[in-house]
Amino acid sequence: LGFAFMISTFVAKAASATTVGFAIFIIGFLTQLVTTFGFPYSNTYEAYYRTIWSFFPPNVFAQALNILGKATATPEDKGISWNQRKTCQSFETDCIITVDDIYIWLISTFFLWFILAIYFDNIIPNVNGVRKSVFYFLTPSYWTGKGGKMREGGLCSCFGSNRPADDASPTDEDVLTEENLVKEQAAGNEVDPGVAVQIRGLRKTYPGSFNMGCCKCRTTKPFHSVKGLWVNLEKDQLFCLLGPNGAGKTTTISCLTGITPITGGDALIYGHSVRSTAGMSNIRRMIGVCPQFDILWDALTAKEHMELFASIKGLPSSTIKSVAEQSLAQVKLSQAANVRAGSYSGGMKRRLSVAIALIGDPKLVFLDEPVETCQIFISSLVTHKMPHVNLTIYILHRQLAWIQ
Structure with a gap:
């Protein structure tokens, strides 16, 4: 089960899950078949072979079935009782691993693969590119849930690096006044207690792509969905963002809610940064x-x-x-x-x-x-x-x- 959880962190689509699951089933069947013939649980093979082989759960499970099968081969055989799990049985001429050892291996590898599943699930980017830092578990905020008041860069995009787009210069006087106010507050690291959301130069750029065909190459330029948004959203107010399709409205929400990693800038929601892992956890509550x-x-x-x-x-x-x-x-x-x-x-x-x-x-x-x-x-x-x-x-x- 733990191994399955670990594998699932690398599979994002249901169609891929079917293929990967069937491939693991075939591999497991073959390794179990090899285990049935004695590899590597005999004195013929070195210990490190057995150690490596036992990390794959189907292998030790196959060895357990092999031992139990021999213990109940005839009607006169009594099998293996719980008290006998730690001892080698009389029918085993080459006893390397006992039933108790197999229990220990299965339980230990379950926790090992399960812990790795949790780790990979946090650091491998999802379909939107959101992930945590490789050393996220070393930060106190991950265990306490506190912090996130300052930018940590916990949520990031790890696919490509694009040159930041120049902030679009506003032409409306009210918009320019709002932008200058937010810039002054951001420069002084000030947060107005009456502000619910402070967006500080939020930028989102989708990287370009390079596709090579048999006859030609196709290159797409980076797409700047949000170009430097500066605005304060006051508490207990209704704020409406109006714009045509493709203006970046949904992208802005995706960045503020942690669905999509931001390319540049920051945003504080009730004092918590969207670029902070702990901050985003507090924001979602x-x-x-x-x-x-x-x-x-x-x-x-x-x-x-x-x-x-x-x-x-x-x-x-x-x-x-x-x-x-x-x-x-x-x-x-x-x-x-x-x-x-x-x-x-x-x-x-x-x-x-x-x-x-x-x-x-x-x-x-x-x-x-x-x-x-x-x-x-x-x-x-x-x-x-x-x-x-x-x-x-x-x-x-x-x-x-x-x-x-």
Whole structure:
């Protein structure tokens, strides 16, 4: 099991998992077959062969089956009792490893592979390039959960290095004033207590690529999705970021929530840096996100979705049911609470995503292009709930009329 967890950290796609799993099955079958014929658990082979061979769990398991098979070869054989696990059996002419040794090997290698699985899962970049430092486990913040007030560079992209794009110079006077204010605060390492999010020159650049074909080479230039964003988002306010498709709105949210590593700059969310591993862990405890595209399970009902995310948020088990019912009532999904999400319309799915983002009373909510069916609910939220629960809402949209 531990070995399977370790292998899974290197496999990102389901199709690849099938191929890798079948390949490991074939390799395991062959090594077990070799083990059955006596390699390397006999005096003929050096000890280091057995040590290396035993790190692959199917090998020692095959040897255990081999010993047990010999112990029960005839009806008169009594097998191996628990008290006899540490001793060599009478039928073994070449006893190198006992059943007890095999137990020790299996348990030890389980913890070894499982620990390596946790380590690789943290340092190997995911599909978006997010990973932790190679020595993340040596930082006190990883064990205590404290810190993250300053940039550590814990979240980084390890694919290529691009020359930073020049910050786009704003032409609007208000935008320029806001940028200069944030730059002054950043230069003095100041954080306004009334600011929920301070974005300091945020940049995101996707590296170019080089593809070589049989007749020609194709090169794509780096794409600068976000070019130096400087802005303060005040607490208990509704902030709307308006822009056309491809303007970098969703990329900005992805950077602020840790989904995508940033190329340059920084952002502080309630004083925690998005470039810090501990900071991002603290940030995720206080935010809610409604992504541009719904991430729902068709087989689960709306109520099951709410209870699942309430558990992930760490809500007390005694309140999960009531919170789920209340949240669904707010988005007018009470009558469809026990209906599977796969049969929902697009608007109903969107309302469920908004309800999930708001569960657990987050301090900051990101809404990426909520549809018209959520407009009445969000308007009510801004009017009645925000003044009482210290909630900051960050909305992205491409239509000015919807924002107004």
